[in-house]
Amino acid sequence: MTxxxxxxxxxxxxxxxFSDLVTRPTGAAVRRCIQTELAALSEGDVAMLDFSRIGMxxxxxxxxxxxxxxxxxxxxxxxxGYIVFxxxxxxxxxxxxxxxxxxxxxxxxxxxxxxxxLVGSVTDDERAIWETVYTQGSAASGDISAAxxxxxxxxxxxxxxxxxxxxxxxxxxxxxxxxxxQ
Amino acid sequence: MTAVxxxxxxxxxHTFESVLDQLASHPADAKVIIDARHSTFATPYGLTAxxxxxxxxxxxxxxxxxxxPDTVSYWARAGFFRYAEELFDVRGHVPRPRSAGESDVLLExxxxxxxxxxxxxxxxxxxxxxxxxxxxxxxESRATMGFAMTxxxxxxxxxxxAGRGGWVMVQAYNYRRRLGGRYVVVIAVCDAGxxxxxxxxxxxxxxxxxxxxxxxxxxxxxxxxxxxYGDPGRGQGLKGIRGYVHRWEGKFSVRSGTARIALIPSWExxxxxxxxxxxxxxxxxxxxxxxxxxxxx
Numbered sequence: 001m002t003x004x005x006x007x008x009x010x011x012x013x014x015x016x017x018f019s020d021l022v023t024r025p026t027g028a029a030v031r032r033c034i035q036t037e038l039a040a041l042s043e044g045d046v047a048m049l050d051f052s053r054i055g056m057x058x059x060x061x062x063x064x065x066x067x068x069x070x071x072x073x074x075x076x077x078x079x080x081g082y083i084v085f086x087x088x089x090x091x092x093x094x095x096x097x098x099x100x101x102x103x104x105x106x107x108x109x110x111x112x113x114x115x116x117x118l119v120g121s122v123t124d125d126e127r128a129i130w131e132t133v134y135t136q137g138s139a140a141s142g143d144i145s146a147a148x149x150x151x152x153x154x155x156x157x158x159x160x161x162x163x164x165x166x167x168x169x170x171x172x173x174x175x176x177x178x179x180x181x182q
Numbered sequence: 183m184t185a186v187x188x189x190x191x192x193x194x195x196h197t198f199e200s201v202l203d204q205l206a207s208h209p210a211d212a213k214v215i216i217d218a219r220h221s222t223f224a225t226p227y228g229l230t231a232x233x234x235x236x237x238x239x240x241x242x243x244x245x246x247x248x249x250x251p252d253t254v255s256y257w258a259r260a261g262f263f264r265y266a267e268e269l270f271d272v273r274g275h276v277p278r279p280r281s282a283g284e285s286d287v288l289l290e291x292x293x294x295x296x297x298x299x300x301x302x303x304x305x306x307x308x309x310x311x312x313x314x315x316x317x318x319x320x321x322e323s324r325a326t327m328g329f330a331m332t333x334x335x336x337x338x339x340x341x342x343x344a345g346r347g348g349w350v351m352v353q354a355y356n357y358r359r360r361l362g363g364r365y366v367v368v369i370a371v372c373d374a375g376x377x378x379x380x381x382x383x384x385x386x387x388x389x390x391x392x393x394x395x396x397x398x399x400x401x402x403x404x405x406x407x408x409x410x411y412g413d414p415g416r417g418q419g420l421k422g423i424r425g426y427v428h429r430w431e432g433k434f435s436v437r438s439g440t441a442r443i444a445l446i447p448s449w450e451x452x453x454x455x456x457x458x459x460x461x462x463x464x465x466x467x468x469x470x471x472x473x474x475x476x477x478x479x
Binding site: 016018025026055058060063064090091094098099102 | 328
């Protein structure tokens with residue numbers, strides 16, 4: 001998994017001696033640097049965006065860095081990589097949740113202990129099936145039936161939606177989480 | 183002919199209107215003297231609005247500082263004269279600013295012109311604001327981060343929309359006018375730029391209804407999140423400010439052109455919308471976050 005230190009991007013690539021992600025121009029500069037790094041990923045690779053060294057983030061920067069990055073990644077012409085978010089704290093989450101909700105987006109936050117959580121705009125059904133896949137580590141649609149009350153067709157539709165939103169990925173015929181599972 | 187404009191003894195967002203009312207009766211290019219000799223109190227809004235007023239005058243206005251030594255000393259500590267001396271012909275002696283020390287001026291008068299200025303403001307405010315918000319306003323720790331975000335978004339309004347530099351100031355004080363002397367933290371962000379109406383017009387974002395004026399433009403931007411930019415992610419800054427202010431039972435007011443709208447908490451006696459005010463260019467924002475009191479208090 002490729003790790004991108006957002007704090008380092010802010011200080012060096014965007015050439016700003018600060019630890020807070022604020023203002024749209026700053027967010028746009030940071031996003032462009034991250035997109036350059038993401039462009040080097042191979043198809044199916046996962047990049048970890050590490051926010052551990054970021055202080056706070058305002059709404060404008062969250063929109064520029066997080067929302068626009070996810071929108072670009074979900075675009076048809078986007079490079080077929082995946083991203084998980086690491087080092088996210090309450091200091092970042094307030095702005096991130098607002099912009100995700102605004103755009104109907106969601107992302108995967110990875111914790112240091114390997115645990116993960118969906119953040120953003122997802123339905124209860126999407127969250128339940130995502131958590132089932134995450135718990136099982138890797139699962140084909142049929143393997144989830146015991147843990148899911150959904151009809152097979154509905155379950156398959158939700159899994160494809162999670163795949164399309166890059167919240168899960170394919171491993172052969174199975175669906176698998178983006179990051180490591182313990 | 184020179185017009186003498188009397189600054190009220192207590193200068194805040196309400197009484198500043200009397201300054202504008204006085205100015206409105208004189209030609210825009212009239213020579214003016216801003217007479218603050220009898221002022222004894224000024225909020226961050228009052229101080230930043232005075233500097234903004236100076237920016238709007240084609241001819242440098244004269245400025246008569248407060249005669250009260252405590253008042254003039256406070257205005258100096260708040261950083262007012264550092265910029266007033268550039269913008270006004272300040273008459274008489276004003277003290278050199280000394281260190282704010284343990285003062286409740288969280289952020290002295292600070293110019294905001296470009297994006298980097300917002301970074302500087304946010305970096306400087308966080309440590310001091312955290313202490314005040316937790317220990318004097320008794321807010322939860324997550325309020326601190328939201329406060330910095332709110333300040334950042336308010337300042338960005340200047341950078342993104344005003345078209346010229348403005349001013350920000352943050353202070354904590356006892357709010358005697360309301361709240362029975364509870365502590366409040368006040369953010370004031372003022373500019374003399376294009377204002378909300380012109381900003382929306384420049385982006386072809388004026389409403390399609392027959393009525394289009396400063397009040398409608400303010401409502402579109404502040405309440406409905408309309409931005410001059412077509413980008414669907416825009417408009418979240420003011421929305422975020424509204425959410426933060428609402429969560430902590432604060433007050434948020436925005437004046438632009440001839441109108442002012444405000445989100446009024448239950449503790450405040452104010453009107454949500456005022457129109458036909460004396461014209462003043464740009465945008466003037468004020469955010470008040472009050473001390474939290476327990477339900478039993």
